[in-house]
Amino acid sequence: MDTHIKITDFHVSYGEQSVLEDINLEIPKGEITVIMGPSGCGKTTLLKGMNRFLELVEGAHVKGQVFIDGEDIYDPGMDVTEIRKKVGLLAQRPYPLPMSIYDNVAYGLRIHQMCKNGREMDERVCHYLQEAGLWEEVKDRLHKPALGLSIGQQQRLCLARGLAIKPEILLGDEPTSALDPISAQHIEKRLLALKEEYTIVLVTHILRQAKRLADYVVFMYLGEMVECGPAREVFENPQKERTRAYLAGQF
């Protein structure tokens, strides 16, 4: 397999409390990797380690390395805004920016100066709204506030906004957990369509969602990585006792 993200000796603690211990992990390129485990196991912390969001958490201490395309993102010489441009994030709850639908998608294009003129901007915005499966619903009200959209539509807007800056990696922190079943299905479909072009890392605590989406699975328990491997192998023939117990619904 082609490794896109390589995590070595990764430790995270919040103050005194150790949250992640000794994580070593390789995440394959162009596939959907699902990080699963019971709540409080450190899934989200691990995810936030991949776009340097942990440094926004007060009292968080990080040790170890995370290599993306062979570069350690925790190297002091790295530009954090470039890392986050490369690694998009779909949060648990959609948070549109306080601007119109159009400007939400254009925001990233503007700050990274990715468009030469207005027409190119229009095309990009349209393209990524289509990519996120939202275009048909919003094409007549692009300049209306993003807040007027339903939660499900907002999440797709956030997806379009994230895709617009051409990330290589897409992180999803339980991106469907605040959505109704139909919107959740929408997002899942988009993610499956997008894995051709992006490396996707998803955190979920819904086992069935993990089974629907995952090509590669990471199972976490109490801050440790218990097991990882291709989805079929882990689901059908888990090697560790704790994975077996989790898959049987014992946690």
Added chain:
Amino acid sequence: MKKRWAKRHVAEAIFKVLMLVSFAMVAGSLALILWTILSKGLPAINWAMLTQAPKGGYYLGKEGGILNAILGSLIMAGSGTLLALIIGLPIALYLETYLRNSLWARYVRLALDILWGIPSIVYGAFCFIFMLAIGMRASMLGGIIALTLLELPILTRAMDEVIRMLPRDLEQAALALGSTRLEVALRVVTRQMLPGIVTAILLAFGRGIGDAASVLFTAGYTDRMPNSLLRPAASLPLAIYFQLSMPYPEVQKRAYAAALILTVIVLVASLGSRWISSRLGKNVIK
């Protein structure tokens, strides 16, 4: 099913009546004030009042106007609000960014709340004593400083509340797209906060322009047009006070006309800021 007059229904009915009474009291007071000002002030208002300074004998019912007080009030309250904003915004940002909910933040907020509650005559007297000590005479500058101090706690606390309401996730959403901190502040946070800040500014301006006691000693009063920071300046609340205390009915009527002008200024500022807020606020994330 038949409605039974149980205790809880009676209680609800009583509270509904109480609510109606309090609404009637509030709305009634406003209507009564407006009616008084309009019915007494409107007949007395004329073009000269808005365009001239008082001439000799104005307070005896002769010619002239109160342009000096209108301008004086606008300049002093406007500058006071601006200064209070310049001082208050960093305080509010500092509270949010560094002090957060620490013990110090609580002390600062408590101090501001107490300052908010201090009667304006105390601000006036305080500034006056201070001005005496440094040998400064009643002047427009003194009035501006007194109004700045009066408005500062209002503006700071109102902005503080606005900033505290800012959702953290919003910053994170912008950071996740690779924004710098500055881009988050300028492109996202200000958009979210501007409507609230406009409201805070209006609140402070309204308090400043309507206050008589704080400018009484500090700015003094004069019939001249405001022309220097170091000379006394007239203000609308004092114009109302002086005219109303004259024993001539026609001068007293002019006091109501002046009150009408002041009310219109506050009304225009208030409606204007609402308009701005709603324009700026249509995208705000709730």
